[in-house]
Amino acid sequence: MFRAFQVVLQPTAGQTIALQRLLDAQRELFNAALEERIGAWRWEHRTVSRFEQFGSLTGWDHPVLGFGVCPARGTLTRLDRAFQAFHRRCRDGDTPGFPRFKSKTRWDSVEYPDTSCWQITHTSGAVGRVTLKGVGGVRWRGSRRAIRGIPKTLTVRRCGRRWILTVFSADVEAVALEPSEDVVGVDVGVTWCDDLRRARTTMEVSTRTGPPPRPA
DSSP states (O other), X not given: OOEEEEEEEEOOHHHHHHHHHHHHHHHHHHHHHHHHHHHHHHHHOOOOOHHHHHHHTTTOOOGGGGGOHHHHHHHHXXXXXXXXXXXXXXXXXXXXXXXXXXXXXXXXXXXXXSSSSEXXXXXXXXXXXXXXXXXXXXXXXXOSSOOOSEEEEEEEEEETTEEEXXXXXXXXXXXOOOOOOOOOOOOOOHHHHHHHHHHHXXXXXXXXXXXXXXXX
């Protein structure tokens, strides 16, 4: 069973700066990879696959690799998904929506598609630490139910002034919830309630006046 667990990161001042640098580096990589694909098609009429761009990371001397190859591959995979969605919309006759360059306000997350550059350690109930390459060990806090199963992928997202960590785990055992006596209200919709009110009014009028006379 696969499941996603979401916790709140509690970075130090230095780690917050490092996380912002991580976002900026991946955004620049996304824009550079998009520019490479556009240029390859415009000048050479050829397509560039994500695996070709994966290969270009090897031996590349750039600050983006200070955070590891894993988030860089996640960024290039996101660009590849954007092109796949673009081609699918073109085939279906929908509005194409060509992939766009990302500004600072339109890039708020980093994906780690495997576990090569991060590790969850010191987990104790609702708190723990996640070690990210280039950032360090960042403390996190979540709900009472700790991260369970085998962590497979990870996403770091900036939400306003907070940093959210989403861990996708496999082999998560189902846990039954404790019995509760809380009362839950169900909204059945305004239309249904209005029909019920009309029917009740009709019944009350029929009760007072009696049934309508039969035609002679």
